[in-house]
Amino acid sequence: MARPVIIALLGVDGSGKSTQARALARRLSERGVPATYFENAGGRPLWNRLAHRLGRRDGGHLFGRRLYPALEAAVRWLAVARAVAGVRLTGRVGVMDRWTWCQYVIMRARGDRGVRLVRAAYALFPRPDLVCFLAVSPALAQRRVHERGIDTEELGHLAALDAAYRALPEFADFRVLDGGADPTAVAAALDRLVRPLVTSGSGDRARRG
Numbered sequence: 223m224a225r226p227v228i229i230a231l232l233g234v235d236g237s238g239k240s241t242q243a244r245a246l247a248r249r250l251s252e253r254g255v256p257a258t259y260f261e262n263a264g265g266r267p268l269w270n271r272l273a274h275r276l277g278r279r280d281g282g283h284l285f286g287r288r289l290y291p292a293l294e295a296a297v298r299w300l301a302v303a304r305a306v307a308g309v310r311l312t313g314r315v316g317v318m319d320r321w322t323w324c325q326y327v328i329m330r331a332r333g334d335r336g337v338r339l340v341r342a343a344y345a346l347f348p349r350p351d352l353v354c355f356l357a358v359s360p361a362l363a364q365r366r367v368h369e370r371g372i373d374t375e376e377l378g379h380l381a382a383l384d385a386a387y388r389a390l391p392e393f394a395d396f397r398v399l400d401g402g403a404d405p406t407a408v409a410a411a412l413d414r415l416v417r418p419l420v421t422s423g424s425g426d427r428a429r430r431g
């Protein structure tokens with residue numbers, strides 16, 4: 223059985239990952255390349271809702287600065303494991319909204335300890351065949367998050383996330399797309415990068431090189 227293709231979209235909150243990843247999975251499936259969208263979240267909205275209910279500011283405030291990142295990393299580990307199992311069992315292309323790096327980045331941006339430990343725990347996950355970083359200015363990201371109306375983001379935090387992505391040792395291997403561009407242009411750019419990896423009628427990888 224051929225190893226299924228995994229495509230990951232990364233970027234700060236509001237960069238358009240979810241919108242673009244969902245649309246990409248849909249386009250691929252419509253074109254005869256069965257694809258599934260996976261949201262590899264760390265459960266932050268859930269933790270925050272729980273915290274608000276218990277009268278705390280957010281998940282970090284409720285669980286503390288050591289336990290909260292561990293909980294978030296564990297939830298994301300489970301999500302990524304489920305996504306990897308999903309594509310391996312079905313052979314479908316996996317379009318990943320976030321990947322392991324998002325956890326390291328959020329921990330670095332918050333100044334959490336334990337990134338090396340989390341990296342070790344995530345080391346068993348495969349490297350996606352294509353990783354796209356949707357680059358947006360913190361101001362645009364903040365505006366989009368605000369308009370989405372689910373949560374809010376500090377400008378400084380968005381800038382710290384962006385910097386943490388760019389500081390990743392793997393960043394040079396990511397394909398950087400202008401996430402602030404018109405969504406149809408972003409989708410077209412994604413399609414151009416994805417096309418050589420997939421063959422119509424199957425989720426199998428079109429072998430490169």
Ligand SMILES: Cc1cn([C@H]2C[C@H](O)[C@@H](COP(=O)(O)OP(=O)(O)O)O2)c(=O)[nH]c1=O
Nearest residue numbers: 234235236237238239240241242366370405
């Ligand atoms: C991609 C995109 C999203 N949006 C909106 C849709 C969402 O309400 C919000 C955030 O997009 P979303 O795809 O949810 O971003 P992320 O998953 O990276 O957090 O911005 C735009 O207004 N313009 C765009 O080009």
